[in-house]
Amino acid sequence: MAKTPGLLLGGSLKSAGITFYQKQGRMVARSARSEERRSNTRGQFVQRQRMRHTTALWKMLKPLEPMFSGGKSAYARFATLANRLPAVFVPDRDSQNGASFLMPGIPVSDGPLPHIRQHLGEVDGVAALITDLKAEDLQGGDAMQLYTAEQRVEGRTPRVRFQRVREVNRDEMVVVDGCLALKDAGLADEMKGWALVRTQGDRCSPQVLVTRCTYYEPFATEEALLEAAKSYGGLTE
Numbered sequence: 001m002a003k004t005p006g007l008l009l010g011g012s013l014k015s016a017g018i019t020f021y022q023k024q025g026r027m028v029a030r031s032a033r034s035e036e037r038r039s040n041t042r043g044q045f046v047q048r049q050r051m052r053h054t055t056a057l058w059k060m061l062k063p064l065e066p067m068f069s070g071g072k073s074a075y076a077r078f079a080t081l082a083n084r085l086p087a088v089f090v091p092d093r094d095s096q097n098g099a100s101f102l103m104p105g106i107p108v109s110d111g112p113l114p115h116i117r118q119h120l121g122e123v124d125g126v127a128a129l130i131t132d133l134k135a136e137d138l139q140g141g142d143a144m145q146l147y148t149a150e151q152r153v154e155g156r157t158p159r160v161r162f163q164r165v166r167e168v169n170r171d172e173m174v175v176v177d178g179c180l181a182l183k184d185a186g187l188a189d190e191m192k193g194w195a196l197v198r199t200q201g202d203r204c205s206p207q208v209l210v211t212r213c214t215y216y217e218p219f220a221t222e223e224a225l226l227e228a229a230k231s232y233g234g235l236t237e
Contacts, residue, residue, distance in 0.1 A: 040236050045229050046087050049095070054082040056100040060160050061108065064147070067197075067204040068110045081107040081208075088219040089228035090158075100160040101216035102151035102193050104209065109147075109197045111204035118196060120210055123174060123181055127188035129210070130181040131196060135170070138198075144168040145197045146182070147207075151215050152191075158215070168196065191215065 058078055071077030085106065090099045117132040148163040173180045187194065193211030197204050218224060229235050 040229070040232060040234070042225075042229075042235050045232070045235060046225070049089050049228065050083055050085075050087045051079075052095050053085070053088055053100060054079050056098045057082055057106060057160060059098060060100060060149075060162055064162055064165050066109055066147075067199070067202070068107075069112070070110060077110055078107055081110060086216075086220045087225075088216055089224040090219060091228050091231035093231070094157050095228075097157045098159065099157050101158055101219060102149055102160045102191070102209070102211055102213045103216045104193070104211055106149070106160075106193070106209040108195045108207055108209060109204045110206040113198055113200060113203055113205040115206050116196060116198060118207075118210055120187060120194075120212060123176055123183050126183045127185055128174075128176075128181045128183045129187055129194055129196060130176055131179055133180050133198070134178055135175060135180060138170065139200070141200055143199045144170075144173075145199055145204075147195045147197060147209070149193045149209055149211075150189075150191060151213050158219075188212075 058075055061078070062075075066074065066078070068074040068077040071080060085103060088099075088101050088103075119130055121128055121130050123130070144167065145165050146168050147165055150161050150163070152159050152161055168182060173182050175181070182196065186192075190212045193209035193213060195207040195209045197207045199205075
């Protein structure tokens with residue numbers, strides 16, 4: 001460890017607010033703390049909030065070991081897709097607590113199989129998840145995996161929770177206008193979202209959640225942005 005007369009240079013001094021560095025052969029001391037306010041422009045704040053939300057969503061989805069290909073990692077690919085979602089804004093406390101919101105378009109998989117278009121509707125008066133997948137499109141070895149997410153409010157913090165992925169058997173589905181649909185009264189729940197993912201071994205279709213949930217909408221407004229920014233010290237020019 002380097003020494004100067006009467007001083008021991010180490011992490012303790014740095015943590016106390018002093019750092020040392022060499023400049024033109026001389027040891028120079030300066031404060032390790034900056035008094036300058038951290039830049040927090042509108043664009044920076046929106047991007048930071050977007051990334052915090054993406055990270056919070058991934059934390060909830062990751063235990064299901066979702067399939068994402070085409071990126072440096074599953075998370076990197078998920079983040080690329082999730083960053084296209086609407087930005088949501090919460091105060092600093094809730095953001096630090098991992099607030100997350102259920103909304104249409106949350107990615108749950110990405111792979112080389114064809115995308116399956118799906119939407120929520122009704123079949124014979126029963127709530128249903130209706131796809132554009134025809135029965136004859138399914139091949140031997142194909143599986144259909146149902147992802148289910150639920151919007152909860154835990155204490156004061158909103159969070160998305162994912163249920164265990166379950167396999168949907170072909171005989172559970174009905175044919176509507178030549179395409180497969182899953183009927184279930186539970187699909188009418190306005191605080192839940194779903195996605196059917198087709199898999200073939202380690203390959204899958206790229207899918208996102210569909211949902212009737214609108215809980216997130218008040219958190220995606222201009223008023224929510226300004227209120228959240230205030231808790232971070234406000235926006236800078």
